[in-house]
Amino acid sequence: xxxxxxxxxxxxxxxxxxxxxxxxxxxxxxxxxxxxxxxxxxxxxxxxxxxxxxxxxxxxxxxxxxxxxxxxxxxxxxxxxxxxxxxxxxxxxxxxxxxxxxxxxxxxxxxxxxxxxxxxxxxxxxxxxxxxxxxxxxxxxxxxxxxxxxxxxxxxxxxxxxxxxxxxxxxxxxxxxxxxxxxxxxxxxxxxxxxxxxxxxxxxxxxxxxxxxxxxxxxxxxxxxxxxxxxxxxxxxxxxxxxxxxxxxxxxxxxxxxxxxxxxxxxxxxxxxxxxxxxxxxxxxxxxxxxxxxxxxxxxxxxxxxxxxxxxxxxxxxxxxxxxxxxxxxxxxxxxxxxxxxxxxxxxxxxx
Amino acid sequence: xxxxxxxxxxxxxxxxxxxxxxxxxxxxxxxxxxxxxxxxxxxxxxxxxxxxxxxxxxxxxxxxxxxxxxxxxxxxxxxxxxxxxxxxxxxxxxxxxxxxxxxxxxxxxxxxxxxxxxxxxxxxxxxxxxxxxxxxxxxxxxxxxxxxxxxxxxxxxxxxxxxxxxxxxxxxxxxxxxxxxxxxxxxxxxxxxxxxxxxxxxxxxxxxxxxxxxxxxxxxxxxxxxxxxxxxxxxxxxxxxxxxxxxxxxxxxxxxxxxxxxxxxxxxxxxxxxxxxxxxxxxxxxxx
Numbered sequence: 056x057x058x059x060x061x062x063x064x065x066x067x068x069x070x071x072x073x074x075x076x077x078x079x080x081x082x083x084x085x086x087x088x089x090x091x092x093x094x095x096x097x098x099x100x101x102x103x104x105x106x107x108x109x110x111x112x113x114x115x116x117x118x119x120x121x122x123x124x125x126x127x128x129x130x131x132x133x134x135x136x137x138x139x140x141x142x143x144x145x146x147x148x149x150x151x152x153x154x155x156x157x158x159x160x161x162x163x164x165x166x167x168x169x170x171x172x173x174x175x176x177x178x179x180x181x182x183x184x185x186x187x188x189x190x191x192x193x194x195x196x197x198x199x200x201x202x203x204x205x206x207x208x209x210x211x212x213x214x215x216x217x218x219x220x221x222x223x224x225x226x227x228x229x230x231x232x233x234x235x236x237x238x239x240x241x242x243x244x245x246x247x248x249x250x251x252x253x254x255x256x257x258x259x260x261x262x263x264x265x266x267x268x269x270x271x272x273x274x275x276x277x278x279x280x281x282x283x284x285x286x287x288x289x290x291x292x293x294x295x296x297x298x299x300x301x302x303x304x305x306x307x308x309x310x311x312x313x314x315x316x317x318x319x320x321x322x323x324x325x326x327x328x329x330x331x332x333x334x335x336x337x338x339x340x341x342x343x344x345x346x347x348x349x350x351x352x353x354x355x356x357x358x359x360x361x362x363x364x365x366x367x368x369x370x371x372x373x374x375x376x377x378x379x380x381x382x383x384x385x386x387x388x389x390x391x392x393x394x395x396x397x398x399x400x401x402x403x404x405x406x407x
Numbered sequence: 408x409x410x411x412x413x414x415x416x417x418x419x420x421x422x423x424x425x426x427x428x429x430x431x432x433x434x435x436x437x438x439x440x441x442x443x444x445x446x447x448x449x450x451x452x453x454x455x456x457x458x459x460x461x462x463x464x465x466x467x468x469x470x471x472x473x474x475x476x477x478x479x480x481x482x483x484x485x486x487x488x489x490x491x492x493x494x495x496x497x498x499x500x501x502x503x504x505x506x507x508x509x510x511x512x513x514x515x516x517x518x519x520x521x522x523x524x525x526x527x528x529x530x531x532x533x534x535x536x537x538x539x540x541x542x543x544x545x546x547x548x549x550x551x552x553x554x555x556x557x558x559x560x561x562x563x564x565x566x567x568x569x570x571x572x573x574x575x576x577x578x579x580x581x582x583x584x585x586x587x588x589x590x591x592x593x594x595x596x597x598x599x600x601x602x603x604x605x606x607x608x609x610x611x612x613x614x615x616x617x618x619x620x621x622x623x624x625x626x627x628x629x630x631x632x633x634x635x636x637x638x639x640x641x642x643x644x645x646x647x648x649x650x651x652x653x654x655x656x657x658x659x660x661x662x663x664x665x666x667x668x669x670x671x672x673x674x675x676x677x678x679x680x681x682x683x684x685x686x687x688x689x690x691x692x693x694x695x
């Protein structure tokens with residue numbers, strides 16, 4: 056069931072939401088866009104090409120406390136979770152998809168409440184986008200999954216609400232019961248007329264036609280070709296350029312590896328055990344005490360990262376671990392393009 | 408946000424809130440093995456057992472310093488307390504070495520997949536332990552010895568660098584004297600008064616006899632470099648890959664299959680290992 060909202064109705068909706076809730080959205084930052092707290096609707100960008108990093112930091116923070124304890128004979132460690140109910144307004148399809156992958160990862164095998172509690176408290180409001188030259192979500196199966204009609208009909212969509220920008224209006228799709236409730240409480244909308252729904256299809260078609268990334272294999276093909284490239288010298292070619300700085304890990308919306316560290320209060324009476332983001336590209340990631348490093352070479356780490364995105368996550372959850380958001384390339388210190396790398400790997404696998 | 412929200416994610420049966428919450432254990436006994444390695448016997452205040460399989464590990468906490476994954480060194484047949492052998496090799500373990508009897512530690516776990524005891528019953532067992540690898544293997548060795556009637560021939564090969572590096576010296580001496588097992592020990596470097604084998608662990612293989620390779624189980628634990636050579640020796644004895652079990656060392660930071668540090672290709676060692684069947688992992692290029 057779709058709803059149509061004029062631009063002023065959208066402004067009103069956002070304004071009311073921001074007044075009564077903690078809302079995070081995308082704001083202009085120099086020439087780029089970044090996720091930040093929104094206090095004024097006019098700051099919030101709904102029509103932006105891409106954001107520097109994704110919104111994952113709001114439910115998988117770069118630094119969070121898992122337990123607190125006393126530095127005493129009986130430390131009495133206790134579980135804590137500092138979380139707020141938040142609304143993430145303006146997520147692109149790729150980041151909504153990425154969020155669903157993180158949900159799977161933290162529900163799988165052992166349920167991670169520190170993540171899931173935060174995630175449960177985050178409402179996802181999506182917004183349509185037009186690809187920039189480095190976007191390649193069209194090849195990663197993103198739209199099919201995010202806009203899966205069956206899930207939406209069952210109110211089990213990956214987003215709570217999703218807005219498609221058709222120019223003079225937004226067409227809202229309601230994805231979940233809580234999205235429905237939020238919409239009813241805050242939005243003023245009408246039933247879209249036939250021409251508006253037609254316009255929506257036109258916009259969607261134009262979006263699909265606007266991709267210029269030049270990526271040859273799709274996610275399914277990537278998962279099949281990667282095993283053939285394992286021993287290829289191509290990893291060294293890229294490793295020679297790679298600084299192993301971990302920026303790609305930081306900006307990747309599906310990277311969730313972390314470290315666990317302790318910190319102690321200044322009065323030495325209490326402490327916390329914390330989770331902070333880690334990255335498989337960093338040199339010490341697979342090192343054990345005694346100095347043995349199981350991925351000591353940059354090429355081995357680079358390959359591990361690409362195999363995780365293209366194959367391992369696929370094997371585990373049946374979905375591509377890469378969303379095609381293009382952030383790893385846009386932010387890469389060495390200008391390594393993942394699109395070019397996938398194309399090169401395809402070439403290598405064919406010459407196998 | 409009072410007006411909204413019914414949870415979008417499904418409710419789960421298993422509770423994960425205590426996933427990162429350690430249980431407090433008290434140090435019952437400490438034994439100094441050498442300048443690097445110490446033995447710790449731990450007990451929970453409520454007297455409960457750890458409830459582990461041989462080959463599993465725990466995350467040991469020193470509050471204020473952090474956690475380190477340590478393999479369990481005692482068999483499940485030991486009740487009321489459990490053993491760890493801890494090498495001083497980093498920030499957390501150096502703090503542990505400052506602790507003594509009556510001090511407390513945090514324990515999470517047991518984690519991972521250990522040795523499948525049901526599968527190895529009624530077989531000949533060959534243990535190959537190198538260095539600190541003797542500590543995790545001891546959990547299975549002592550289980551086998553505690554239920555000796557369930558197994559056929561038992562052979563133990565143990566290699567250490569020098570005489571002072573031999574762990575559990577009293578127990579090793581007792582193992583050498585036992586008539587119902589074969590025990591061979593070697594040192595990489597000879598020490599004064601040493602009249603047994605000198606050389607790397609593979610130099611012990613000519614001394615052993617494999618009865619029926621198809622009914623022999625090999626259990627190996629040692630430093631990463633050891634596996635390549637030992638697995639070759641064992642395969643050359645015609646023991647099939649599915650009868651070879653290895654305990655692999657990796658950086659198991661979270662212990663619950665999330666943090667990514669322990670991954671071998673697509674496998675999370677903290678869940679699917681640290682004990683692997685060689686047939687399972689021989690295709691994993693990063694494994695050994």
